[in-house]
Amino acid sequence: MVPKIGVYICHCGENIAGAVNIEEVRAYAEKLPGVVVARNYLFMCSDPGQELIRQDIKDGLVDRVVVAACTPRTHEPIFRKALESAGLNKYLLEMANIRDQDSWPHWHDKEGATAKAKRLIASAVAKAAYLEPLEDRYVEVTPASLVIGGGVAGMFAALDLANMGYKVYLVEKNPSIGGNMAKLDKTFPTNDCSACILTPIMVQVGTHPNIELLTYSEVESVEGTFGNFKVKVRKKQTYIDWDKCTGCGDCVNACPAKVPNEFNEGMDYRKAIYIEFPQAVPKRAVVDIAHCLNCAKRTIGTKPRVHSKTGEPILAPCEKACKTGACDRSREYNPEGEILEINVGTIIVATGYRVMDKAPFKEYSPQSPNVITAMQLERILSATGPTGGQLKRPSDGEKPQTIAFISCVGSRDKRFHTYCSKVCCMYMLKEARLIKEKYPHLNIYIFFIDVRTGGKDFEEYYNYCRDLGVKVLRGRVGAVDELPGDRLRVRAYDVDLGAPVELEADLVVLATAIEPAPGLEELGRKLGITCGNEGFFKELHTKLYPVETSVKGIYIAGCAQGPKDIPESVSQARAASSAAAVPLTAGKVVVEPLISEVNQRKCTGCGTCVQLCPYSAINLVEDKDRRRAKIDEALCAGCGACAAACPSGVITLHGFTNAQIHAQIKALAC
Amino acid sequence: MRAEYEPKIIAFLCNWCSYAGADLAGSLRFQYPPNVTIIRVPCSGRVAPIFALKAIFAGADGVLVGG
Numbered sequence: 023m024v025p026k027i028g029v030y031i032c033h034c035g036e037n038i039a040g041a042v043n044i045e046e047v048r049a050y051a052e053k054l055p056g057v058v059v060a061r062n063y064l065f066m067c068s069d070p071g072q073e074l075i076r077q078d079i080k081d082g083l084v085d086r087v088v089v090a091a092c093t094p095r096t097h098e099p100i101f102r103k104a105l106e107s108a109g110l111n112k113y114l115l116e117m118a119n120i121r122d123q124d125s126w127p128h129w130h131d132k133e134g135a136t137a138k139a140k141r142l143i144a145s146a147v148a149k150a151a152y153l154e155p156l157e158d159r160y161v162e163v164t165p166a167s168l169v170i171g172g173g174v175a176g177m178f179a180a181l182d183l184a185n186m187g188y189k190v191y192l193v194e195k196n197p198s199i200g201g202n203m204a205k206l207d208k209t210f211p212t213n214d215c216s217a218c219i220l221t222p223i224m225v226q227v228g229t230h231p232n233i234e235l236l237t238y239s240e241v242e243s244v245e246g247t248f249g250n251f252k253v254k255v256r257k258k259q260t261y262i263d264w265d266k267c268t269g270c271g272d273c274v275n276a277c278p279a280k281v282p283n284e285f286n287e288g289m290d291y292r293k294a295i296y297i298e299f300p301q302a303v304p305k306r307a308v309v310d311i312a313h314c315l316n317c318a319k320r321t322i323g324t325k326p327r328v329h330s331k332t333g334e335p336i337l338a339p340c341e342k343a344c345k346t347g348a349c350d351r352s353r354e355y356n357p358e359g360e361i362l363e364i365n366v367g368t369i370i371v372a373t374g375y376r377v378m379d380k381a382p383f384k385e386y387s388p389q390s391p392n393v394i395t396a397m398q399l400e401r402i403l404s405a406t407g408p409t410g411g412q413l414k415r416p417s418d419g420e421k422p423q424t425i426a427f428i429s430c431v432g433s434r435d436k437r438f439h440t441y442c443s444k445v446c447c448m449y450m451l452k453e454a455r456l457i458k459e460k461y462p463h464l465n466i467y468i469f470f471i472d473v474r475t476g477g478k479d480f481e482e483y484y485n486y487c488r489d490l491g492v493k494v495l496r497g498r499v500g501a502v503d504e505l506p507g508d509r510l511r512v513r514a515y516d517v518d519l520g521a522p523v524e525l526e527a528d529l530v531v532l533a534t535a536i537e538p539a540p541g542l543e544e545l546g547r548k549l550g551i552t553c554g555n556e557g558f559f560k561e562l563h564t565k566l567y568p569v570e571t572s573v574k575g576i577y578i579a580g581c582a583q584g585p586k587d588i589p590e591s592v593s594q595a596r597a598a599s600s601a602a603a604v605p606l607t608a609g610k611v612v613v614e615p616l617i618s619e620v621n622q623r624k625c626t627g628c629g630t631c632v633q634l635c636p637y638s639a640i641n642l643v644e645d646k647d648r649r650r651a652k653i654d655e656a657l658c659a660g661c662g663a664c665a666a667a668c669p670s671g672v673i674t675l676h677g678f679t680n681a682q683i684h685a686q687i688k689a690l691a692c
Numbered sequence: 693m694r695a696e697y698e699p700k701i702i703a704f705l706c707n708w709c710s711y712a713g714a715d716l717a718g719s720l721r722f723q724y725p726p727n728v729t730i731i732r733v734p735c736s737g738r739v740a741p742i743f744a745l746k747a748i749f750a751g752a753d754g755v756l757v758g759g
Contacts (some may be wrong), residue, residue: 026736046693093715093718095711095715119715119730119732121717122714122715123714123730124718124726125713125719126718126719127717127718127721127723127724127726128723128724128725128726129721129722130723131725131726134725134726134727135726138727138729139746140712140730141729142729142730145729145731184698250714436734453744550708552709552712552713552716554716555720572708572757574710595749616734634737636737658752660734660735661734661735661737662733662734662736662737662738663735663737663738665738665740666737666738666739667740675738676735677734678733678738680740681745683731684743684746686731686742687731687746687752688701688746688750689745690729690731690749690752691698691700691702691747691748691749691750691751691752692750
């Protein structure tokens with residue numbers, strides 16, 4: 023039967039029509055072999071556009087459809103539905119990507135873009151002639167979800183899914199959940215105490231019957247596909263028996279080793295055996311083995327020496343202090359920890375961010391202890407911080423009289439990050455306000471490039487701070503110099519004055535940029551999801567699919583996707599949990615039938631494909647007196663490696679057959 | 693070689709990475725010459741060596757496999 027191909031060319035408003043001569047392309051398409059009709063429309067994906075396709079199918083005019091529009095990665099499902107609703111098998115569709123891969127990147131070469139559109143359509147038409155009807159497959163979904171990252175976004179995502187009745191595994195790399203928000207003192211724009219709103223949520227997460235907390239753990243590998251992911255999680259070695267540990271802290275008090283405290287941004291010391299912070303969930307001790315002094319020569323896994331006089335075993339102070347036997351250095355712990363294998367249907371990635379260190383900003387005298395990051399100030403202001411909430415400068419513990427804030431440190435700066443970190447304007451104002459409300463006589467200056475307070479109640483917050491007497495200067499700070507007496511001189515250019523200004527301060531606070539969390543790219547590689555050029559995870563579509571990723575069943579939330587404040591992170595987390603719950607609720611998901619099939623009659627049983635298959639989906643089975651390859655449909659991911667390698671050419675990858683690709687090559691090369 | 697010589701390049705790009713990358717290049721409006729046309733494949737593993745040969749024999753000047 024001769025195929026009747028219809029070509030439907032989308033203008034995408036001006037997006038395609040602005041670079042591609044649509045009428046010229048349409049006239050060309052109409053003359054291509056097999057094409058019975060070629061139409062164009064302003065927005066082919068809109069209802070009137072889809073109706074053009076549906077009507078032609080219903081009229082019996084076409085039985086193969088080529089849509090020349092944007093990328094099939096977002097719009098193929100939409101047009102497949104149109105075919106289906108008109109009664110045509112939805113796999114009889116082929117798309118020509120004449121926007122993302124033509125008009126947009128060749129915008130200034132109209133002729134070139136038009137010529138390329140013709141070739142892309144010719145290629146799609148050539149393939150369409152060889153399309154075959156296929157039937158969807160369905161697979162059961164594992165009714166569980168994995169949330170990676172236990173900050174505020176990850177916790178809300180986990181709680182929502184758990185409250186819907188699904189099993190949730192929450193993986194957090196630190197010993198406790200809580201994330202960066204646990205370090206904050208108060209949160210804008212309402213000045214809620216961070217601990218008061220966060221710690222009850224941490225408790226809920228920690229005690230929820232449907233949530234399995236896997237803290238001090240990291241994702242090792244991810245296999246499988248949408249609906250059935252197999253995830254290996256490495257539980258890092260804590261060197262403490264968490265089943266016995268009560269979090270009393272006696273071992274911590276006994277430990278003599280001092281290590282810069284990450285939770286307090288390196289402004290004080292923790293012990294080598296430590297509980298991450300007093301409100302930690304789970305409240306359990308961890309041994310930082312790299313800094314452990316192995317007191318009393320008690321290396322992990324060795325028997326204690328015996329006291330020559332008393333005959334008692336000589337124990338390390340931590341062991342001696344532990345009343346429950348959780349700290350037992352005689353045990354042979356595996357330094358690699360333990361690998362857990364979990365099966366989940368969907369995954370939410372909420373790995374958060376880190377703030378930049380001050381060290382790269384040489385012009386701001388980072389060597390001075392009185393030049394601190396805003397996160398360090400946050401810890402100073404916090405009641406759980408190194409000063410117990412007292413405003414003291416690091417050099418001498420004196421209360422600073424003049425404080426200068428510098429904005430956009432590392433953000434909106436070509437040397438570091440071109441993006442705006444979004445939260446700095448507001449958190450500087452918040453920190454200034456907290457200080458000013460407590461100590462009205464202090465002088466506070468904030469140097470902004472621009473004040474960006476877009477957000478509900480943000481502008482009012484800014485005005486309130488100005489009314490309190492926080493002084494706002496517009497202009498970039500060029501340098502911070504150290505002066506005698508632990509003083510600092512801030513040199514800036516005041517744009518409003520049109521003149522250089524100098525200011526002496528006791529404390530300088532740098533609003534350093536929000537950066538992708540360390541290891542984000544590596545995690546992305548394990549999951550198969552992409553990072554944007556700024557290093558954060560990329561959503562599938564900024565507006566339509568903001569929590570979805572290019573991998574079905576994997577969703578993103580919070581600052582892993584880009585800088586955002588707490589309300590936005592929580593909103594996105596709850597959106598992600600709802601998106602991740604959809605397939606769990608449906609119970610089964612459609613798997614495209616674009617998988618490989620062996621022509622068993624012709625298979626010689628050589629086994630080449632068996633070794634090549636990355637999904638172990640092919641086995642050799644005895645059939646009569648011969649061995650033949652057999653593909654497990656549930657495991658086949660449709661990569662086509664087998665089809666490419668089969669020496670007999672008897673493996674077909676549906677949707678990407680040899681005939682289809684050869685036709686495309688011929689159309690493009692000539 | 694003539695000054696106006698423009699090679700005809702056929703690129704076989706994996707749907708999940710480089711094809712997505714080509715989409716991203718477009719959405720970021722990165723400009724590149726239009727003499728490369730893309731064939732979408734589910735994985736670069738799908739690209740049999742014969743595809744590259746067929747492309748050259750059929751008249752292409754270059755083949756790019758991205759995955």
